[in-house]
Amino acid sequence: MVLHQSLLAAVALLGATVRAAGVSGTAFGFATGTTGGGDATAASPSDISELTSWLTDSTPRVILIDKEFNYLGSQGECTDCKCCIPSSNTCGSSGQNAIDNSDWCSDYPTTTCTYDKAGIEGINVASNKSIVGVGSEGVIRGKGLRMENGASNIIIQNIHITELNPQYIWGGDAITLDGTDNIWIDHVKISLIGRQMFVAGYKASGSVTISNSEFDGQTSWSATCDGHHYWTVLGYGKNDKVTFTGNYIHHTSGRSPKLEFNSYWHAYNNYWYNNTGHAFDVGKGTNALIEGNVFSGVDTPFLADSTPGETFAVTSSDKSTCDSKLGRTCVANTLISSGSLTANDESVLSNWPSGETGITVMSASKVKSSVLANAGIGKVSSGSSSKRQIQPPPSVPAFSQAGPGATSRGAPHKWTWKTVGVRPTESPQPGQIPPQGSPQGGSFGFGF
Ligand SMILES: *[C@@H]1O[C@H](CO)[C@@H](O)[C@H](O)[C@H]1NC(C)=O
Numbered sequence: 001m002v003l004h005q006s007l008l009a010a011v012a013l014l015g016a017t018v019r020a021a022g023v024s025g026t027a028f029g030f031a032t033g034t035t036g037g038g039d040a041t042a043a044s045p046s047d048i049s050e051l052t053s054w055l056t057d058s059t060p061r062v063i064l065i066d067k068e069f070n071y072l073g074s075q076g077e078c079t080d081c082k083c084c085i086p087s088s089n090t091c092g093s094s095g096q097n098a099i100d101n102s103d104w105c106s107d108y109p110t111t112t113c114t115y116d117k118a119g120i121e122g123i124n125v126a127s128n129k130s131i132v133g134v135g136s137e138g139v140i141r142g143k144g145l146r147m148e149n150g151a152s153n154i155i156i157q158n159i160h161i162t163e164l165n166p167q168y169i170w171g172g173d174a175i176t177l178d179g180t181d182n183i184w185i186d187h188v189k190i191s192l193i194g195r196q197m198f199v200a201g202y203k204a205s206g207s208v209t210i211s212n213s214e215f216d217g218q219t220s221w222s223a224t225c226d227g228h229h230y231w232t233v234l235g236y237g238k239n240d241k242v243t244f245t246g247n248y249i250h251h252t253s254g255r256s257p258k259l260e261f262n263s264y265w266h267a268y269n270n271y272w273y274n275n276t277g278h279a280f281d282v283g284k285g286t287n288a289l290i291e292g293n294v295f296s297g298v299d300t301p302f303l304a305d306s307t308p309g310e311t312f313a314v315t316s317s318d319k320s321t322c323d324s325k326l327g328r329t330c331v332a333n334t335l336i337s338s339g340s341l342t343a344n345d346e347s348v349l350s351n352w353p354s355g356e357t358g359i360t361v362m363s364a365s366k367v368k369s370s371v372l373a374n375a376g377i378g379k380v381s382s383g384s385s386s387k388r389q390i391q392p393p394p395s396v397p398a399f400s401q402a403g404p405g406a407t408s409r410g411a412p413h414k415w416t417w418k419t420v421g422v423r424p425t426e427s428p429q430p431g432q433i434p435p436q437g438s439p440q441g442g443s444f445g446f447g448f
């Protein structure tokens with residue numbers, strides 16, 4: 001009995017000392033070893049200026065987001081600024097017009113618009129930070145988070161990022177990675193964003209885990225004119241290894257996700273619900289392993305890309321192939337009131353990279369209830385990541401941050417708010433913008 005109690009005490013002490021302060025659970029999947037601010041003393045910033053300062057300085061920090069930090073208006077508005085009406089907007093004020101971005105607007109009819117400047121450009125988060133919401137109080141309104149230029153070892157957990165000029169294409173991106181490594185995004189909710197809820201690219205994002213997060217696409221300004229958000233998850237990073245699990249992606253209409261370039265995406269045990277367009281668009285260079293997910297009311301779970309990458313989506317009939325190639329039990333996806341998901345390129349399995357540790361793929365039959373109970377803000381205590389796990393020794397994956405993309409496009413990568421995007425053209429049908437796999441002008445239609 002005495003022995004038992006001291007053992008418990010020792011385990012509790014060990015748990016308390018090795019866990020990153022403020023953070024629930026430990027990073028798993030490809031982002032294993034990510035410790036963020038580590039054991040720095042957790043503290044709450046008093047206002048947006050202190051929050052920005054703590055996020056961007058070079059001190060390892062555990063930053064508690066214990067209230068709403070509202071950036072709306074903090075950088076003023078652009079009033080009567082140049083915008084355009086893309087052909088995708090066939091529904092006026094319930095559609096999305098576009099903020100004029102480089103030549104993106106091209107010959108679309110121009111209009112004026114007023115938008116909040118803070119939403120356009122995210123905060124540049126520096127290395128070795130944990131950004132942790134408290135209870136369900138942690139909200140960052142009107143500004144996103146960017147990690148770039150070698151930023152590494154960052155944890156974002158249990159916060160809600162919302163209201164980045166949702167009326168406008170190019171209104172802002174919630175979470176951006178561009179030249180990073182070891183990023184863990186967990187229990188984050190994202191809603192009402194103008195452009196991408198998550199975007200990686202073009203530089204390498206390195207090892208990333210996106211877990212237990214909610215991508216809420218409900219909007220009054222829909223690029224597909226149906227109340228659903230189109231610009232959800234875009235993976236254009238080079239040399240990315242992404243574990244995407246336990247996420248709830250709902251009321252979207254495209255890019256959930258759209259992937260291209262040299263990356264590995266393992267999407268398991270996610271719940272897609274009510275998507276009027278496409279979920280996966282896997283383009284050239286990407287290896288996608290899709291297993292144990294539920295797609296419910298998803299019009300097009302898997303879009304036919306004109307220059308497809310490699311995808312293996314596990315079904316009951318090819319599960320044994322996956323089992324033997326990966327040396328573990330693979331889990332079939334479930335599709336309910338959805339289109340089809342047929343992709344069995346075995347090279348995905350042969351080439352699967354190492355380093356994705358600590359994962360357990362559950363049966364798809366358990367996914368809906370698990371995801372609804374755990375995904376999003378205010379749920380860390382009931383989530384799997386709240387288990388008192390012993391933190392593994394930090395392992396810094398030997399993974400190059402220098403993607404080939406830095407030079408392949410010829411131009412220096414100056415990331416402004418003109419981030420990754422493909423221009424919707426040609427009178428799109430709902431759910432079909434942009435034209436699949438045909439970026440503007442036959443080359444990349446991005447807004448650099
Ligand atoms: C982050 O922490 C690691 C490990 O302590 C350290 O080597 C690195 O220099 C830190 N990075 C920055 C930008 O402070």
Ligand SMILES: *[C@@H]1O[C@H](CO)[C@@H](O)[C@H](O)[C@H]1NC(C)=O
Binds near residue numbers: 228251
């Ligand atoms: C999907 O969402 C729309 C709202 O955008 C709603 O009208 C519709 O009933 C939903 N469909 C299902 C099956 O829940």
